[in-house]
Amino acid sequence: MESKIYYAKPVDGKEGTYEHHVERCYEIACNEISSNYEILKSVVTKLGEEPETYIRLMKIAVLFHDTGKVNHLFQQMMSRLINRQPVRRKDYFRHELISCLFLVCLEKDSFKRIAAPYHFYAILSHHKPLTNDLRSFVNEMCDKEWPVPGNVEIEYITNTLKETSNGEFSYKSGINLPPPDAAKSFLVRIIETFTEARYFMDKDIHVIRALYGLMKGFLHFCDWLGSSESNYKEMCNINNTDPEMIFQKLKSKIENEGKIYKPMRFHLECLKHQGDAVVIAPTGSGKTEASLAWALNNMPRKIILLMPTMVTSNSLYERLCFYFGKTSCGLAHSSADTYFAARREKEESGEESYEVNRFRLLNQKAFMPAVMVSTVDQILTCGFNTGLWSLKEYALLGSAVIFDEIQAYEHYTIGLITAVIRKIKSLGGKVMIMSATMPKFLREHFLNLLGLPQALVAEEKMDLKRNRWTYIDCSVEEVRPMVLKELKNNKKVAIIVNDIKTAKKEYNAYTALLKDKGLEKYKILCLHSEFTAIDRQEKEQKLTDRNGNPYNLVIATQVIEVSLDVSFDVIFSECAPIDSLVQRAGRCNRYGLLREGHFYIFNASETALKYVYKNRDNLITKTLQVVKDNQGLLSEAEISRMIEEVYYDSSLYDDDYKEGEMLYSEIENKYMIRDLAIDENEEELVTRSNVIMKVPVIPANQYMDTVTKLFEDKKFELIPLYEVPVKISDFKKFYKEKYCENSYKLPIYVVDYSKDTGLNSEGNYFY
Numbered sequence: 001m002e003s004k005i006y007y008a009k010p011v012d013g014k015e016g017t018y019e020h021h022v023e024r025c026y027e028i029a030c031n032e033i034s035s036n037y038e039i040l041k042s043v044v045t046k047l048g049e050e051p052e053t054y055i056r057l058m059k060i061a062v063l064f065h066d067t068g069k070v071n072h073l074f075q076q077m078m079s080r081l082i083n084r085q086p087v088r089r090k091d092y093f094r095h096e097l098i099s100c101l102f103l104v105c106l107e108k109d110s111f112k113r114i115a116a117p118y119h120f121y122a123i124l125s126h127h128k129p130l131t132n133d134l135r136s137f138v139n140e141m142c143d144k145e146w147p148v149p150g151n152v153e154i155e156y157i158t159n160t161l162k163e164t165s166n167g168e169f170s171y172k173s174g175i176n177l178p179p180p181d182a183a184k185s186f187l188v189r190i191i192e193t194f195t196e197a198r199y200f201m202d203k204d205i206h207v208i209r210a211l212y213g214l215m216k217g218f219l220h221f222c223d224w225l226g227s228s229e230s231n232y233k234e235m236c237n238i239n240n241t242d243p244e245m246i247f248q249k250l251k252s253k254i255e256n257e258g259k260i261y262k263p264m265r266f267h268l269e270c271l272k273h274q275g276d277a278v279v280i281a282p283t284g285s286g287k288t289e290a291s292l293a294w295a296l297n298n299m300p301r302k303i304i305l306l307m308p309t310m311v312t313s314n315s316l317y318e319r320l321c322f323y324f325g326k327t328s329c330g331l332a333h334s335s336a337d338t339y340f341a342a343r344r345e346k347e348e349s350g351e352e353s354y355e356v357n358r359f360r361l362l363n364q365k366a367f368m369p370a371v372m373v374s375t376v377d378q379i380l381t382c383g384f385n386t387g388l389w390s391l392k393e394y395a396l397l398g399s400a401v402i403f404d405e406i407q408a409y410e411h412y413t414i415g416l417i418t419a420v421i422r423k424i425k426s427l428g429g430k431v432m433i434m435s436a437t438m439p440k441f442l443r444e445h446f447l448n449l450l451g452l453p454q455a456l457v458a459e460e461k462m463d464l465k466r467n468r469w470t471y472i473d474c475s476v477e478e479v480r481p482m483v484l485k486e487l488k489n490n491k492k493v494a495i496i497v498n499d500i501k502t503a504k505k506e507y508n509a510y511t512a513l514l515k516d517k518g519l520e521k522y523k524i525l526c527l528h529s530e531f532t533a534i535d536r537q538e539k540e541q542k543l544t545d546r547n548g549n550p551y552n553l554v555i556a557t558q559v560i561e562v563s564l565d566v567s568f569d570v571i572f573s574e575c576a577p578i579d580s581l582v583q584r585a586g587r588c589n590r591y592g593l594l595r596e597g598h599f600y601i602f603n604a605s606e607t608a609l610k611y612v613y614k615n616r617d618n619l620i621t622k623t624l625q626v627v628k629d630n631q632g633l634l635s636e637a638e639i640s641r642m643i644e645e646v647y648y649d650s651s652l653y654d655d656d657y658k659e660g661e662m663l664y665s666e667i668e669n670k671y672m673i674r675d676l677a678i679d680e681n682e683e684e685l686v687t688r689s690n691v692i693m694k695v696p697v698i699p700a701n702q703y704m705d706t707v708t709k710l711f712e713d714k715k716f717e718l719i720p721l722y723e724v725p726v727k728i729s730d731f732k733k734f735y736k737e738k739y740c741e742n743s744y745k746l747p748i749y750v751v752d753y754s755k756d757t758g759l760n761s762e763g764n765y766f767y
Contacts, residue, residue, distance in 0.1 A: 006070050006156065009227065010081035018069060019160055022062075025226030026164050029062040031233075032218065036301055039398035039428040043214070046426070047207050053113050054211065060107055061119040061219045063169060065126055067157050068098025071147040093147055094137050099123050101148065101177050101187055102157060116208045117194055118215040121673055124191065126219050129675035132195060134188070141188070145180035195673070205672055210426065212673050217394025221368065224391075234327045238303065238370040241324050243271050243293035249323055250289045257546075266458035270294040276450040278443060279434045281458035282636040283586040287404070287434050288316065292323060295400035298430045302399040304367065306376040308408040308562055311540070315565070317373045330369030332378045367395035376403065380416045383423065383664035386676040398428045405562050406435045407442065407579045411652060414442070415660025421449060423664070437582045437640070439647035462637040466589045467597040471628050474602050476506060479572050480513065482600070487522050487552055491569040494554045496561075496584050498574050498608035500528045504757045507555045522552040529559055530758040532703065534721040540564060560587060567591050575604040577616065578623040578646040582639055601627050622646045695731040696723035699753035700740045711744045723747065724759055734761040 008021035033040065033055055041051040068074070077091040100123055104111075111117050121130065128136030140146070149157070158171045178186040193199060200208065225232050251261040266281060270290035277294060281287045288305075295303045305320070307313045310333045317331040364372070366388050367379075372395070379401075382392035401424050403417060421431050433446045443455055472479065476497060486493050497503050507526035514522055527539055543549055543566050554560075554568070558576075561583040567590035573581060581601065589597025603624075609617050626642050634642075667676070698707055703722040710718050726735060740748040752760040 004152075004156075006075060006153075007078035007082070008066055008069050010078050012082050016078075016082070018066065019164075021226055022066060022160065023164050025062050025065075025222045026059070028225050028232050029059060029218070029222045032222065033058060036398060039301065043397065043426070043428050044211070047210055048204070049114060049207075049211060054118075057110060057114065057119040058215060058218055059165070060103070060110060060169070061122045061215060062222050063161050063165060064099055064103045064107070064119075065123050065219055065223060066095065066099060067102040067161075068095035068100075070149050070153040070157060071095060071098050072149075073147040092139065094128065094140050096124055096127055097137060097140055097146070097187060098149065100190075101183060104187070104190060105175055105177055106158070106161075106171050115203060116212070118208075118212045120194060121212050122216040122219045125216060125675065126223060130195070131674055134191065141184065144184075146183040148177050148180045148183050151176075200672055205668055209668050209673060213390045213393045214397065214427070217390035217392070220366070220388075220391050221394055224366065225368065231327070235368060236302075236328075236370050238296070238300075238324065238328060240328070241296065243296045246289050246292050246296070246323055247271075250286065253322070264458065265460055266290060266456070267293065269456055271297060273456065274298060276430055276452060277432045278438075278446050278450065278452060278455040279432060279457075280436070280438050280443070280455050280640075281434070282436050282461045282464065283590060284464075284592065285436075285458040285461050287436075287458075288319065291402045291404075291432055291434060292320075294432055295402065295430075298400050300398060300400035300430060302367070302369075302395055303371045303402070304379065304395065304399055305371075305373045305402045305404060306379055307373065308376060308405045310375055311559075311564070312405070312562060313373050313375050320371050320373055324371045328370045330364035330367065330372045332365050332367060332372060332374040366391035376409070376413070376417065380413070380420055383416075383419060384667055384676060385671050385674065393423070393427070396424050396427045396429050399424070400430045400432070402432045402434060404434045406433050406446070407437050407439075407583075408562055411654055411657040412660040414445075414652060415657040416663060418445075418449060418657075418661050419664040436586060437579045437643055439579070439643050439650065441647060441650050441652050445652050462640070463635050464592070465596070465633045465635045466592055466594075467585055467599040468633045469585070469627065469631055470598065470600050471624075471631055472600050472602050476502060476574060476602060476605065477509075479600070479602050480509070483510070483553070483572060484513070484517075484519075486570045486598075487519070492549060492552065492567075494556060494560070494568040494571045494587065496556050496558075496571060496573045498557065498576055498604065498612045500530055500557055500758075502574075502605060502607065503528050503555050503557050504760070507757055510553060510555065523550060525551040525554045525556075526757050527554060527556040527559060528758060529557070530724055530726065531755075532699070532722050532724050532753075535755050535758075537721075560584070565590075567593075568597070569594060570598045570600070572600045572602060574608060575601050575620060575624050575627070576608075577613070577619050578626060578643050581623065581627070582643065585639075596633055619646070694725035695728055695735075696720070696747045697726045697731065697735055697751060697759070698722050698746060698748045699724065699759070700748050700750045702753055702755075704740065704742070704748050707746055707748065708742065708744065711746065719746065724753070726759065730761060 006018040007016050008018040009016045014020050040055060044051045044054045071093060073091055073093045074095050077087055080087050080091065100120060103120060103123060110119065124130060130136070134141060154175065154177065155173065158173070158175070162170045177183065225235075247263070247267060254261040264286065266285060267290050270277070270279070271293045273294055274297070279287065279291070281290070291305070292303065305316060307316060313331060313333050317329065320329045367374070368391070379392055379396075381387060382389045382396070406414075406417075409417065424431055431450060433450075438455075447453070447455065472482070476495070479495075483493055483495065495506060497506065503526055507524060510524055514520055514524070525539055525543065527536070527543070529536075531539070543551065543554065544564055549566060549568075558580065560566070561580060564587070566587055568588050571584060571588040573584045575581070576584070585599045588599045601624075604613070604620055609620065613620055623646050626645050630638065630642050698704070698719075707719050707722050710716070735749050735751055738749045738751055740750050742748050754760070
């Protein structure tokens with residue numbers, strides 16, 4: 001007589017069976033434990049648990065997490081799905097509850113050996129949020145009887161556990177689960193015992209939260225990869241690249257572009273540096289390659305690079321694929337789905353070869369690949385008990401984490417970064433902080449945080465003089481004759497202003513001016529944040545084309561500061577805080593191909609002082625005075641001294657910083673092991689105190705037909721390419737009443753939009 005087949009997934013054949021799934025998950029678990037044993041042992045010991053006991057619980061969590069799937073309701077549902085039959089609502093039952101029954105009855109002794117039942121929490125919450133009121137299991141709480149497996153299923157589970165673990169987990173026969181009419185009250189009583197507030201009164205919440213997060217992340221990691229067809233060893237392996245290979249590939253890349261590669265002492269210092277690091281390196285120092293070499297030299301479990309913007313993340317991801325291969329690399333930010341969907345469209349049109357499936361996208365959001373690039377927001381939310389927090393925390397275990405462009409963050413976010421660095425260190429990770437410009441107060445903060453005596457500085461670049469800085473006492477309108485003169489001298493020119501309204505005004509003014517003077521041959525580009533993603537990408541791709549920037553004049557806002565690898569001969573910049581000016585100057589003579597570039601600074605407008613740098617006018621005043629006092633062909637060292645002069649009496653530790661630094665602890669103390677329900681947009685708001693809530697607007701005149709067709713073709717990920725992010729106050733004032741009714745409820749509005757200047761309204765003060 002054939003034995004009954006139990007399914008874990010609605011896939012006919014061996015790959016859908018329970019045995020196949022648990023064997024694959026357990027194999028991944030054992031590999032993870034074996035390859036990370038030393039770091040696991042160290043972290044768990046420091047948190048006060050006995051490592052072997054905790055590691056045993058990790059194995060138990062993986063072995064038991066889906067045992068509840070043998071219940072007859074789940075098997076009926078699998079049968080219906082496999083046979084393409086409709087699934088009835090009464091067929092649903094949260095299998096995690098039955099899994100917990102198996103755990104409590106078969107492994108009750110394991111609850112007594114540890115401070116808290118981390119494995120129990122992880123199994124209970126591995127699909128649904130864990131809350132005090134158990135609202136994720138509300139339907140099951142209404143049932144009088146639960147589908148408790150009988151003796152045949154219990155014997156099947158115990159035999160499978162024994163065979164899967166090669167006898168390490170062996171259980172006596174004759175063990176019974178609670179009867180169907182008593183199972184609910186039995187388990188609810190146990191859940192309440194281990195989750196109610198008084199249970200935690202005499203316990204260290206920080207330790208319990210840390211070890212639970214690690215356990216849950218580990219279980220998720222094994223379960224997700226065990227459910228996929230991904231090659232675990234390829235995705236999670238960085239052994240195919242070593243530090244020397246990074247520089248060999250860099251040398252090859254530079255020489256293929258017809259340039260000369262010169263090894264730098266700074267690179268060698270990063271190559272041999274062990275442990276945490278703070279790095280200061282000007283534009284063109286090869287910071288990325290140096291950080292990768294540093295990371296590999298520290299033999300991490302993963303490499304995670306964190307960037308301030310999605311644009312920089314996208315471009316860096318492509319560089320990482322060059323060094324490590326696509327299989328081992330991942331990208332995580334709020335628009336990653338759209339990025340990969342757009343890449344697939346190119347592949348289908350024959351423009352390039354690229355592919356990423358939905359499950360791989362999910363893996364990347366969970367930071368599973370060995371080399372990850374992400375916006376910083378994605379990792380900062382690991383302390384919020386929301387979304388994929390436990391997978392992100394598990395990703396930090398023994399990893400090398402690189403924070404680039406650290407100067408781009410406000411004090412609140414620096415506070416959060418400080419908290420996440422402490423978390424990384426507690427999980428045995430290494431940290432590198434990088435910036436081209438780092439004021440003393442910021443540098444000293446991170447040196448003290450990481451216990452370092454000094455920063456690694458690209459000294460050989462500090463005497464480099466690329467640009468002549470000049471202050472001109474005029475407004476943006478008064479600078480126009482100088483701009484025309486530079487254009488007539490065949491210079492590539494950029495004008496960088498502090499708000500969108502001014503950028504559009506100047507674009508229109510120069511368009512009319514050039515036409516009036518018969519100079520239409522000069523190509524102009526307007527660049528700011530209020531374009532659709534597809535239009536902005538097209539502009540940026542042309543601007544950064546390998547064959548050269550096709551525009552003679554670019555008028556942009558702050559979006560150009562840290563997002564684009566582009567170089568101009570001359571830049572005219574509205575006065576801004578000194579670190580912003582330095583970033584803008586980094587786009588002037590960027591590659592050092594000119595004897596000297598020219599960087600002009602003119603006066604900040606009233607609009608900028610009133611809206612963009614509100615309450616920071618003192619910083620603008622200081623910057624302006626320092627610029628006036630330090631004009632000329634400046635070296636990187638002289639520019640660094642200017643930064644110090646502006647910020648010499650600045651302090652990081654204001655109320656905003658303290659709020660960010662304490663947020664993790666407040667959530668930990670208030671919610672302990674419970675999950676929070678915060679969507680991705682809210683997560684981003686929590687990580688950046690001055691993030692202005694944005695509302696998507698799709699211009700009807702340009703893209704209504706396009707997005708409607710995409711919706712009908714079910715290409716939903718591509719729709720955000722045609723959205724413009726609009727400040728919520730502007731949305732309410734200018735656009736809300738212009739909604740265009742459509743059957744798909746898409747955010748389409750009848751607005752004035754052009755590919756040249758973007759959205760047009762009376763608002764738009766920000767960049």
